[in-house]
Amino acid sequence: MRFRASVYVALKPAVNDPQGNAVMDGLHALGFESAANVRVGKYLTLELDADDQAAAKRQAESMCDRLLANPVIETYTVEVAAAE
Amino acid sequence: MRFRASVYVALKPAVNDPQGNAVMDGLHALGFESAANVRVGKYLTLELDADDQAAAKRQAESMCDRLLANPVIETYTVEVAAAE
Numbered sequence: 742m743r744f745r746a747s748v749y750v751a752l753k754p755a756v757n758d759p760q761g762n763a764v765m766d767g768l769h770a771l772g773f774e775s776a777a778n779v780r781v782g783k784y785l786t787l788e789l790d791a792d793d794q795a796a797a798k799r800q801a802e803s804m805c806d807r808l809l810a811n812p813v814i815e816t817y818t819v820e821v822a823a824a825e
Numbered sequence: 826m827r828f829r830a831s832v833y834v835a836l837k838p839a840v841n842d843p844q845g846n847a848v849m850d851g852l853h854a855l856g857f858e859s860a861a862n863v864r865v866g867k868y869l870t871l872e873l874d875a876d877d878q879a880a881a882k883r884q885a886e887s888m889c890d891r892l893l894a895n896p897v898i899e900t901y902t903v904e905v906a907a908a909e
Contacts, residue, residue, distance in 0.1 A: 749833075749868045764869070767892050773884065775874035784833045784868035785848070790859035800857065808851050 743824040744789055744797035750810045750817045751782035785809060788824055797821045827908040828873055828881035834894045834901045835866035869893060872908055881905045 752758050758780050765779040787804075791797035798821045810817040836842050842864050849863040871888075875881035882905045894901040 751868065751870065764893070765871070768871075768888055771891055773873065773888055776888070777872045779869065779871040782868040782870070784835065784866040785845075785863065786835065786866070787849070787852075787863040788861045789857065804852055804857055804860070807855055809848070
């Protein structure tokens with residue numbers, strides 16, 4: 742069966758995020774003065790084959806552990822749904 | 826009121842995604858042979874002040890239009906929830 746996975750990778754809260762700080766400065770310069778705590782992560786989508794939804798999720802999590810996320814500084818969340 | 830916004834920025838389907846292709850090649854090399862259609866986008870989280878949830882969402886969408894996303898090649902989705 743074909744599945745579509747959405748993967749959200751975010752820096753752990755304790756990790757400094759210079760890109761997020763740069764975006765926050767940009768938002769302030771545009772007048773969004775209340776913007777704070779801006780963090781920039783990755784949002785990946787992909788398709789994969791698996792026997793069922795649980796297997797698809799396990800496979801996507803394995804992809805995260807091995808390639809898509811750096812477990813030392815990042816956390817990830819995976820959502821899986823049947824591909825149309 | 827304080828709100829927390831999650832912003833998902835993805836390349837439009839017609840736009841070539843070399844980073845996604847590189848990730849797909851990496852997944853194939855690791856044995857995830859069924860991985861396809863890999864697309865890499867951005868996942869931003871931030872906090873902002875607004876009167877209510879609808880206003881917070883409008884403000885976050887305005888941030889996307891003006892800074893966080895490139896409307897020529899990217900689409901975005903915004904989710905807003907009250908900050909704890």
